[in-house]
Amino acid sequence: MVQINHEKGMVFNIQKYSIHDGRGIRTLVFMKGCPLRCRWCSNPESQTFFEEIMFIKNKCIGCGKCVKVCPQKATDAKTFEIDRNICTACGNCAEVCYANAKKKVGTGYSVGEIMEVIEKDRVFYRKSQGGVTIGGGEPIAQPQFVLNLLKECKRLNIHTAIETCGYGEWKKVKEIFETVDQILYDLKHMDEQEHLKLIGVSNRLILSNAEKIARMDKEILFRIPVIPGYNSNDENIIESGKFIKSLMKFNEQIQVELLPYHNLGADKYTSLGRTYQLDDLKSPETEKKEHWNDILESCGCSVVR
Template sequence: MELTYFNIQRFCLRDGPGIRTTLFLKGCPVNCLWCHNPEGRSASKILLFYSERCTSCGRCLGLCGARKMADGKITVDRALCTACGKCEKECLNDCNEICGATRDADEVYEELIRDKMFFDESGGGVTISGGEPLFQGDAAVYLSERAASDGVSFAVETSGVGSGEHLRRLADNGALFLYDLKGADPERHLKNTGVSLDVVLNNLDMLTGIGADIILRLPIIPGYNDSESDLSKMVELLARCAGKVRHAEIMPYHRIGLGKLSAMGRGAGDLASVPDGRDMAEDWQRILSSSGLTVITN
């Protein structure tokens, strides 16, 4: 079995309990307006071009039809780029990076458990994220089977948008779900993510119904899902989850994704004016804790 991913990050402390290694799988069916891993959305490889590092030396011109010099600056026509990677090799300034690789799942798994000694000491393990891991659901389940047979803790960071069958099989293999709730207002949820809240809640109900191990994650984005009405609906939703999940974690908005959008040749749009959410997290935590569920800030 093969899988396509865009990053493996070691020594992660925020992707579940203990020290963890996180695999970021490619592909996502959700379109969060604030996505902080936009490079993971497409299922295939893409080029990231860091134009601020470019000295316009011209070494990459002529490698393909996508790159041109205009007014002393290199431009990349994304429609013509096949992510062949020639410019990544040719450039001496590391301006170009191919984001995404396809590899054998067993080979990737062996890399993921390289820090097993640290996992065992810290109560950590492997986390799969993305993108949306359910987008490559068979690979996600396969990795969870391997982890279960090796006694390695396995967590899945998910939007809950995907096959219920994959979720069920992950739960059977003992996965801990880091389950996103991106809002509790159906209309706003659809507008902010392009996905119906029902899909997310139905899968959550199924998982709580079979006693799955769940931590809720609440990405809160100023101006998108933090109004008084948004928070009060979220309090109701969290109250319904009390006793069925471990706790909830607020994931305040941060601006890390903006640099990646620029490397993808896209502007930040409205996101450019959204403030960092960490300053507001204390207030959100106080309000959401009135649900009776333990709410912390990640």
């Protein structure tokens, strides 16, 4: 069982001046830790709830400093690879690596510390109608911390959005959805068995939470990552479209957007000592995306193209 610290949130990145992931200019806060394991995840460093070290081998200049400072003797003196069975993620190696080949991912932040970063950009939010988007990883997997952060943003009248897979016990996550202004909600597969096979959990909780948030008066954008050969068949797109359309009776503002597969995160798996499982997969062609968008529109969905 993962122990979550409610005072500090485990964050793997804070990105400023983003124009994606919500309206206007935004600050993105990426929470670290996710209960799902999508094989196509482009941020594998976001998956675990603990600190990790990335080793970007092509940046290494072979100075050997990381070997000398490792208290665990976890760094190979010739290859500088990390034995992750004994590495404690103390971060010593990252501190001395001036080539930035070793990098620690995962930092515990208090709400106040994140707000200090956010407040510096308030002028951009005001001018662009932007705000703060909390993504991940999975933000609702650190529910109390994320709720506190959202409340603090609301207190300062900052627009908030959340990117979520929706996999969280309703009584623990309800207040997050009640508090946030905009919800970007992933739908990965409509078939329960396929969902279980692909991602490791059933989609029941995700679909049932989707219906609950649809009943709230919120800006909601469903996002479907389209992964060729995994969830890209017309049947799944039709079922997704029908499901989203069925929720529009509660909330006419609901929209849907496709996120076609890309492999931009593949190298990060190697840096973390893991194997990327979709090496041979290609991004879908533009015509295919248009075809899927047409299907969603024929189901009555409002599509963001």
